[in-house]
Amino acid sequence: MNWLDTILILGAAFLAVFWEAAFGGMHRLLGAQIDFLPPLMVYAGLRAGLPTIALLAAWGGLCLDSLSATPLGISVAPLLIVGLAAYSSRELVLRDQTFAQAVLGLAGGAGVPMLTLLLLLTTGHKPLLGWGTLWQLAVTSAGGALLTPPCFILFDWLHRSLAHGGAAENSFRADREIRRGRGAV
Amino acid sequence: MLKRPSYIVVCLIVLLTLIILNLPSHTKGRLKLGIGSLFLPLLGLAGSSQHLAGAALDRVMPRGELLQQNEALRQENQGLRFKVMEAGALERENARLRQLLGWQAQQPHNYKLANVVLRDPSNWWRSIQIDLGSRDSMSLNLPVLSPEGALVGRISSVGLTRSQVVLLGDPNCHVAALVENESRDNGVIGASGPVDSGFVELGYLSRNADLKPGQLVRTSGLGGIFPKGILVGQIVDAQPIEYGFGAVARVKLAANLNALEEVWVIVQP
Numbered sequence: 001m002n003w004l005d006t007i008l009i010l011g012a013a014f015l016a017v018f019w020e021a022a023f024g025g026m027h028r029l030l031g032a033q034i035d036f037l038p039p040l041m042v043y044a045g046l047r048a049g050l051p052t053i054a055l056l057a058a059w060g061g062l063c064l065d066s067l068s069a070t071p072l073g074i075s076v077a078p079l080l081i082v083g084l085a086a087y088s089s090r091e092l093v094l095r096d097q098t099f100a101q102a103v104l105g106l107a108g109g110a111g112v113p114m115l116t117l118l119l120l121l122t123t124g125h126k127p128l129l130g131w132g133t134l135w136q137l138a139v140t141s142a143g144g145a146l147l148t149p150p151c152f153i154l155f156d157w158l159h160r161s162l163a164h165g166g167a168a169e170n171s172f173r174a175d176r177e178i179r180r181g182r183g184a185v
Numbered sequence: 186m187l188k189r190p191s192y193i194v195v196c197l198i199v200l201l202t203l204i205i206l207n208l209p210s211h212t213k214g215r216l217k218l219g220i221g222s223l224f225l226p227l228l229g230l231a232g233s234s235q236h237l238a239g240a241a242l243d244r245v246m247p248r249g250e251l252l253q254q255n256e257a258l259r260q261e262n263q264g265l266r267f268k269v270m271e272a273g274a275l276e277r278e279n280a281r282l283r284q285l286l287g288w289q290a291q292q293p294h295n296y297k298l299a300n301v302v303l304r305d306p307s308n309w310w311r312s313i314q315i316d317l318g319s320r321d322s323m324s325l326n327l328p329v330l331s332p333e334g335a336l337v338g339r340i341s342s343v344g345l346t347r348s349q350v351v352l353l354g355d356p357n358c359h360v361a362a363l364v365e366n367e368s369r370d371n372g373v374i375g376a377s378g379p380v381d382s383g384f385v386e387l388g389y390l391s392r393n394a395d396l397k398p399g400q401l402v403r404t405s406g407l408g409g410i411f412p413k414g415i416l417v418g419q420i421v422d423a424q425p426i427e428y429g430f431g432a433v434a435r436v437k438l439a440a441n442l443n444a445l446e447e448v449w450v451i452v453q454p
Contacts, residue, residue, distance in 0.1 A: 027304070033308055062220050066218075066220035069351065070309060071206070
């Protein structure tokens with residue numbers, strides 16, 4: 001991971017938030033808007049470093065809150081917690097397996113809205129709540145599970161296409177060198 | 186293991202978030218509008234692409250259909266002209282009667298048409314953003330109507346070029362309303378369920394309220410934000426609450442909040 005990947009992830013977060021706000025078809029169809037930020041955060045948590053995770057949480061959260069009636073800064077903490085959870089377990093999960101990615105996306109898709117709701121209620125706000133909230137959580141979780149594997153495919157492809165490839169390992173080894181000349185036995 | 190710079194970045198972000206959360210609401214609002222304005226280029230791009238798509242559709246529309254539409258609009262125009270003449274006569278009569286009774290003359294409202302540019306991306310609120318801001322003389326709490334004249338909500342925050350509108354059914358949008366029946370029952374439109382945006386609850390009704398399905402609900406003018414008489418919707422059903430000490434009714438909204446593309450804002454006369 002390098003800074004180009006970080007910039008790509010932050011750019012994708014910006015576009016994702018705009019898409020969510022500009023095109024309400026999903027909300028009309030399913031009664032809930034699918035959030036693209038948890039899948040991106042799961043990707044960042046499994047592939048990127050801590051600075052990228054923190055930047056994505058801050059940037060994505062602030063962008064989302066700026067277009068929403070949610071108080072500014074509320075969405076940052078849930079995204080950061082999900083990113084840190086994915087980061088801390090990255091060595092324990094089979095992160096290249098599609099199923100593992102989908103399961104983590106499902107958890108992220110459920111975790112971010114639940115933590116946001118908890119924060120909103122803790123800070124004294126009164127969001128829209130009811131039995132329909134369970135349906136909305138199911139939709140966002142399923143959306144997270146569906147979108148996370150494509151996220152990995154897209155960003156891994158972008159990484160391969162745009163980032164500088166590592167130098168191929170040389171076959172030369174110093175201990176296998178055949179010394180010639182007078183000193184040679 | 187984690188490197189020191191990583192810790193520093195995470196700590197800085199956490200600190201920044203805590204600072205933003207603790208800012209005064211006025212500063213927070215300004216910061217919110219500032220960050221939201223980063224999306225303006227994308228909004229312009231989306232608007233021009235829609236315009237281009239519309240222009241392309243106009244080009245491929247058959248001439249016969251255009252003529253048919255033109256004829257229908259001409260007939261509608263004639264009908265509307267006749268209604269304007271009638272309304273003018275009624276207005277003059279109303280003014281004369283008011284003068285005779287010594288009533289204060291009502292100021293007519295001014296309307297401004299706005300385009301809906303964004304919807305709330307989160308599932309916790311019901312709000313939209315329109316393309317009129319403080320430079321178009323928008324201010325807080327101005328009522329917003331659908332193109333058909335039904336109530337949609339009120340303006341909750343104003344930027345230079347955009348304003349946020351809280352829609353009916355949002356927990357932050359309460360409307361004093363009355364039912365068009367014999368007893369003119371008063372109530373307050375409150376929040377709705379999170380999924381279905383077509384219905385809202387009319388609460389604080391008296392236990393003797395004479396509610397029947399199909400009765401129209403309009404703004405009562407109480408509270409001073411919404412002018413009296415704007416259509417909100419119609420009663421679907423009602424049930425007693427608080428052991429029969431009050432009643433609550435379900436109201437089907439007249440405006441389709443999911444399909445809003447343009448809205449009218451009532452500006453101060």
